[in-house]
Amino acid sequence: xxxxxxxxxxxxxxxxxxxxxxxxxxxxxxxxxxxxxxxxxxxxxxxxxxxxxxxxxxxxxxxxxxxxxxxxxxxxxxxxxxxxxxxxxxxxxxxxxxxxxxxxxxxxxxxxxxxxxxxxxxxxxxxxxxxxxxxxxxxxxxxxxxxxxxxxxxxxxxxxxxxxxxxxxxxxxxxxxxxxxxxxxxxxxxxxxxxxxxxxxxxxxxxxxxxxxxxxxxxxxxxxxxxxxxxxxxxxxxxxxxxxxxxxxxxxxxxxxxxxxxxxxxxxxxxxxxxxxxxxxxxxxxx
Numbered sequence: 001x002x003x004x005x006x007x008x009x010x011x012x013x014x015x016x017x018x019x020x021x022x023x024x025x026x027x028x029x030x031x032x033x034x035x036x037x038x039x040x041x042x043x044x045x046x047x048x049x050x051x052x053x054x055x056x057x058x059x060x061x062x063x064x065x066x067x068x069x070x071x072x073x074x075x076x077x078x079x080x081x082x083x084x085x086x087x088x089x090x091x092x093x094x095x096x097x098x099x100x101x102x103x104x105x106x107x108x109x110x111x112x113x114x115x116x117x118x119x120x121x122x123x124x125x126x127x128x129x130x131x132x133x134x135x136x137x138x139x140x141x142x143x144x145x146x147x148x149x150x151x152x153x154x155x156x157x158x159x160x161x162x163x164x165x166x167x168x169x170x171x172x173x174x175x176x177x178x179x180x181x182x183x184x185x186x187x188x189x190x191x192x193x194x195x196x197x198x199x200x201x202x203x204x205x206x207x208x209x210x211x212x213x214x215x216x217x218x219x220x221x222x223x224x225x226x227x228x229x230x231x232x233x234x235x236x237x238x239x240x241x242x243x244x245x246x247x248x249x250x251x252x253x254x255x256x257x258x259x260x261x262x263x264x265x266x267x268x269x270x271x272x273x274x275x276x277x278x279x280x281x282x283x284x285x286x287x
Contacts, residue, residue, distance in 0.1 A: 013063060014199060016035040019200070029057050030211065031055060031056070032058045033059045036062050037063050038066060039065060040066055045087065046060045047164050050089055050162040050164065051159060056162075057089065057090075058088070059088055060086060060087045061086040062085045063081050064080040079177050083171045084167065087167070088207075090163045090165065092112065093109075094161050104218060105222050108224070109163055109222075111222065113156040115214060116156075117134045118233055118236060119210040120169065121133070124142075127195070127205055128196050129195040129196070130193070133148075136237055136258070136286060137280035138280065139153055140152035142192045150185070151186070152169040152170065169189075170186065171189050171199055171202065173190070216229070234260070240258050241257070242258055244269060247287070248283065249282070264277075266279050
């Protein structure tokens, strides 16, 4: 018999109806919010909905994800109700006449996971009151007493004119439940001493932030600089200014100093041979 979702009082379940009432509003981006007790992968669920013709604005949230993936098919696991695991269905390649949005050029779509990162960073800084930053291209880091630790990851996948953006944030995961990693250590909001670990307001803030940034980005036809997204990302990105080793396919790598994130969402690296730009899709890992 499955355990009750109320068995662990530190991890109450999310309420789908309350989230729908709060987030599905006239003229808003979000049109459907689904909370599932368990699923294999929220990204896979949202991608399947996209193929079936679901419109922009679907949010799929899982209380437990049993086959979640990060970038390069890395596994993303979390105990039931210990984090926020969700995927967003966006259609940047489709016009929205009601909002006056033209299709965003496909070369700008790489900004969507960075956009989600900015919204997540703002939520964690404001509600959890933690010293957080973004590691290019897809991680949220929290400063701990022993250095930076990873609390969240973001994965975006393209399906036709749709982009599915998956977000996984450790909220109340206990130290003994955190996965072992070969890179930065993992942490959670609670383990890092967050002022707030209630997932409901965290989720509402995150989705409202994504909607606000996405609306500005669409109105600017995908121009991250024009809508202020580029400056916000650069302010929050702790990769800029650090010495990095960028692992590329076929065993290649770049070493140097990260100098910027540019208007295309690429990371600028000053190497011994000069300035190089790399895109997230071409990178295996940044250390």
